[in-house]
Amino acid sequence: MKILTIVGARPQFVKAAAVSRAIRVLNDLRDFHGRRGSKQRIWEILVHTGQHYDYSMNEVFFEELALPKPDHHLGVGSCSHAQQTALMLERIETILEKERPEVVLVYGDTNSTLAGALAAAKANIPVAHVEAGLRSYNRSMPEETNRVLTDHLSAFLFCPTALAVRNLSREGIRDGEETVVKNVGDVMYDSILYYADIAERKSTILQDLKLFSAEDLRPGTYYLATLHRAGNTDHPKRLSAILKALDEIGRENPVILPLHPRTQKMMETYQLRVRERRIKLIEPVSYLNMIKLMSHARMILTDSGGVQREAYWLRTPCLVLREETEWVETVNTGWNLLVGTDTKKIVEGMKRLEGSKPREKRRELFGDGKASEQIVQILLERQVHR
Ligand code: UD1
Numbered sequence: 111m112k113i114l115t116i117v118g119a120r121p122q123f124v125k126a127a128a129v130s131r132a133i134r135v136l137n138d139l140r141d142f143h144g145r146r147g148s149k150q151r152i153w154e155i156l157v158h159t160g161q162h163y164d165y166s167m168n169e170v171f172f173e174e175l176a177l178p179k180p181d182h183h184l185g186v187g188s189c190s191h192a193q194q195t196a197l198m199l200e201r202i203e204t205i206l207e208k209e210r211p212e213v214v215l216v217y218g219d220t221n222s223t224l225a226g227a228l229a230a231a232k233a234n235i236p237v238a239h240v241e242a243g244l245r246s247y248n249r250s251m252p253e254e255t256n257r258v259l260t261d262h263l264s265a266f267l268f269c270p271t272a273l274a275v276r277n278l279s280r281e282g283i284r285d286g287e288e289t290v291v292k293n294v295g296d297v298m299y300d301s302i303l304y305y306a307d308i309a310e311r312k313s314t315i316l317q318d319l320k321l322f323s324a325e326d327l328r329p330g331t332y333y334l335a336t337l338h339r340a341g342n343t344d345h346p347k348r349l350s351a352i353l354k355a356l357d358e359i360g361r362e363n364p365v366i367l368p369l370h371p372r373t374q375k376m377m378e379t380y381q382l383r384v385r386e387r388r389i390k391l392i393e394p395v396s397y398l399n400m401i402k403l404m405s406h407a408r409m410i411l412t413d414s415g416g417v418q419r420e421a422y423w424l425r426t427p428c429l430v431l432r433e434e435t436e437w438v439e440t441v442n443t444g445w446n447l448l449v450g451t452d453t454k455k456i457v458e459g460m461k462r463l464e465g466s467k468p469r470e471k472r473r474e475l476f477g478d479g480k481a482s483e484q485i486v487q488i489l490l491e492r493q494v495h496r
Contacts, residue, residue, distance in 0.1 A: 111152050114211035118159030118222030121416045125217040127175035128297040132482035159198045159222040160186040166394040198225030206233045219253035231263040242267035243274025244436040270296035294484040295477010302423050303479040309401035334407040338370035346380040348451045355456035360386030368395045427463045439475045
């Protein structure tokens with residue numbers, strides 16, 4: 111079976127690596143007599159759109175996650191949303207004509223996801239969407255448009271949660287003859303289970319950072335912030351309010367802020383900066399370094415979807431710098447707190463979360479760490495019946 115996987119942006123490398131590993135394991139499985147299968151059961155072709163291209167946003171993930179080198183690199187890079195999506199669409203179509211895969215596998219909600227799904231659907235190739243069914247119900251987010259359209263183009267909808275299945279059902283997308291809708295769990299959970307110990311052993315980021323004093327880097331002392339959502343970074347008022355909140359927190363506590371290139375660019379454009387000496391701006395960090403930073407932080411402040419769940423899995427309290435989230439389970443269970451982007455609300459939220467105990471015992475809301483295996487198995491089984 112030939113699968114064509116499309117990736118392009120940082121979080122997709124993490125998700126695709128988990129499924130790629132499951133494919134390699136399956137291909138390597140020995141048969142009944144202990145012999146290795148004579149032919150590969152799944153042949154995966156990897157396409158990189160080029161949406162993320164800096165070493166720290168791209169190559170380092172391929173290195174750490176042992177992702178195979180892309181078979182095709184489309185070199186699209188940064189441009190407006192329409193232009194970026196259109197360039198990808200055109201170039202993916204050419205690859206699909208050449209490769210003729212049986213399924214196209216796309217991840218998450220980026221422009222690379224939508225372009226991959228649309229190109230495949232137009233070529234009559236079934237689309238498999240990993241992380242299907244998520245909704246923030248905020249149509250001003252480019253990701254929400256990408257999610258909704260990708261789901262409606264897909265034949266296989268691999269949902270990370272029960273709520274995602276219900277969201278799809280409300281839009282008329284249900285499990286049946288033509289469409290597979292399954293709650294398989296979250297591939298990012300598979301990944302964190304696999305890499306948490308490795309990160310703990312291998313990452314030296316806490317020593318390497320050499321920030322402030324040795325005291326500041328003790329586990330549970332520093333705050334970790336990440337910020338990259340266009341809805342936050344591209345609005346000077348919102349971005350300024352968030353940076354002010356970090357300044358307030360940074361007055362008394364060390365804060366580590368790995369800067370996404372978009373955020374750095376917008377801070378320069380709007381001439382915004384953080385003033386507190388104890389806020390450490392650093393380059394974007396690798397996956398293993400990020401896991402280490404997250405698991406030892408006192409608290410995380412973020413607008414990232416991935417980091418919200420990773421904080422939950424690593425049991426680090428997390429403030430979500432958005433007005434709504436598609437990962438409502440982490441908030442409903444009292445682990446994460448949704449605070450928006452107002453300076454006062456962020457600082458108050460930080461104090462509230464510091465002083466409170468999570469409402470519920472941490473539950474397995476995102477599957478059992480075997481989402482990737484299930485995805486591969488379902489694709490194989492369904493292919494047989496097509
Ligand atoms: C994209 C996704 C977002 C995802 C995020 C993960 C869309 C609409 N958004 O947002 O859902 O959460 O990736 O990071 O697809 N840049 C560089 N180097 C890079 C990549 C980007 O300098 O390697 C700069 C460019 O100036 C670019 C800006 O960052 O214009 C934004 O990059 P882009 O890929 O457009 O979107 P992200 O903000 O990364």
